[in-house]
Amino acid sequence: MSPTHYASITTADTRIRVGARSHVGRVRQLNEDSFVAEGYVYAVADGMGGHAAGEVASQIAVLTLRDLGGNHPLRPDDIVDNIRESNRRILKSAGSRPETEGMGTTMAGVTVVRTGGADHWCVFNVGDSRVYRLLGNRMSQVTHDHSEVRELIDAGLITVDEAKKHPLRNVITRSLGTDPGPTPDVWVFPPCPGERFLICSDGLSNEVTDRDIMVTLREHDDPQAAADELVELALKAGGRDNVTVVVVAVDTDQDDDDDGDTAPRAHLS
Ligand code: MN
Numbered sequence: 001m002s003p004t005h006y007a008s009i010t011t012a013d014t015r016i017r018v019g020a021r022s023h024v025g026r027v028r029q030l031n032e033d034s035f036v037a038e039g040y041v042y043a044v045a046d047g048m049g050g051h052a053a054g055e056v057a058s059q060i061a062v063l064t065l066r067d068l069g070g071n072h073p074l075r076p077d078d079i080v081d082n083i084r085e086s087n088r089r090i091l092k093s094a095g096s097r098p099e100t101e102g103m104g105t106t107m108a109g110v111t112v113v114r115t116g117g118a119d120h121w122c123v124f125n126v127g128d129s130r131v132y133r134l135l136g137n138r139m140s141q142v143t144h145d146h147s148e149v150r151e152l153i154d155a156g157l158i159t160v161d162e163a164k165k166h167p168l169r170n171v172i173t174r175s176l177g178t179d180p181g182p183t184p185d186v187w188v189f190p191p192c193p194g195e196r197f198l199i200c201s202d203g204l205s206n207e208v209t210d211r212d213i214m215v216t217l218r219e220h221d222d223p224q225a226a227a228d229e230l231v232e233l234a235l236k237a238g239g240r241d242n243v244t245v246v247v248v249a250v251d252t253d254q255d256d257d258d259d260g261d262t263a264p265r266a267h268l269s
Contacts, residue, residue, distance in 0.1 A: 008119055009040070009119040009191050010040070010073075014250060015251045016040075016248060017251065018037045018223055018224075018248050019223030019247045020035055020227055020244075020245065020246045021231045021245055022034075022231075022242070022243070022245075023231050023234075023235065023243050023244075024242055025234070025235065025241055025242050026235060027240050028242055030052055030054075032046065032052070032242055033045065033203070033242040033243070034055070034059045034105075036063070036065055036066045036109075038069055039070060041065055041066055041068050043061075043110070043111075043199060044107070044108055044109065044199045044201050044245070045057075045059075045061040045107040045129065046058060046105060046127065046128075046203075046244070048103070048105065048175070049102055049104060051099050053099065053102070054103055056097075056103055057090050057093075057105040060093060060105075061105045061176055064082060064085055064086040064089055072112065073113070073119075074113045074114065075113055075114065076113050080186060083124065083126065083182075087178070087182065090103065090104070091179060102177075104175040104177030105176045106125070106127025106128055106129040106172060106175055106201070107129065107184075108125035108127070108129035108130055109124060109125075110122070110123050113188060120191070121187075121188070121191055121197075122186060123186070123189075124143075124185065124186045125143040125144075125184060126174050126176055126182045127145075127172045127176075128145040128147045128202050129202065130143050130145065130198075131143045131199050132197065132198040132199075133195060133197055135196075137214075139213070145172075147169075147172050147173060148166075148172075149163035149168055151173065152166070152168070191250065195250055196217060196223075196248060196249045197247070197248040198213065198230075198246070198247055198248075199245070199248075200245045203234055203239075203242045204230055204234050204243050204244070206240070206241065207233070207234040207237035207243070208233045208237060213230065216230055216233065217247070223247035223248065223249045224247075226247045227245045
């Protein structure tokens with residue numbers, strides 16, 4: 001592929017197909033996850049706090065983000081500013097309703113920004129909701145979990161397998177609804193024809209292995225079918241948490257000769 005093979009995400013020769021599904025799971029009474037998937041804004045938020053407060057926080061986060069959808073072209077700073085605004089709104093809402101005090105939420109997502117005169121993906125996260133990127137037969141987690149177990153793994157103190165059963169596995173180290181507000185992590189990279197993104201709450205990633213996630217994404221060309229199947233897998237594995245997935249597929253006119261053998265040019269960390 002030549003460098004001119006760039007996908008221009010916001011032009012007519014690129015088609016974005018999206019599938020999304022959110023499920024309360026098999027154990028919990030309330031679904032405190034929220035998602036948005038419209039206008040080049042795709043995100044999942046996993047709320048926490050008793051008495052449905054988590055749902056309030058996750059809704060505020062995705063609705064604030066949705067406001068960005070109509071404002072193309074965006075800059076990466078717009079995403080950061082928007083997440084700060086979410087944090088302010090969550091704190092304000094919690095302050096005015098005592099029963100929601102202490103509510104918070106994660107958020108992870110993908111949107112389109114313009115840098116250097118060209119469209120780029122902008123992936124962001126706060127907390128342990130995740131964005132994965134699939135291209136050909138390679139899948140990688142773009143986001144870095146803000147969680148106690150991730151820090152312990154990074155420090156070399158526990159293994160990935162040990163993290164799954166660790167007592168601190170549910171403790172996140174950054175969330176929206178805190179004062180001072182969290183700094184989101186942001187990744188900006190150029191688009192690649194044929195790539196797919198999966199955005200999910202930990203109700204998927206705690207129940208289904210990365211390998212099974214990748215196989216499922218590859219099996220289903222239709223993003224909605226992929227989203228439905230991923231939720232089914234999480235439910236079959238126990239469904240101990242709310243589970244939410246958004247699948248974004250990017251198709252271009254040049255997809256015919258994309259057999260996945262081209263190394264991604266994205267700068268993933
Ligand atoms: Mn969760």
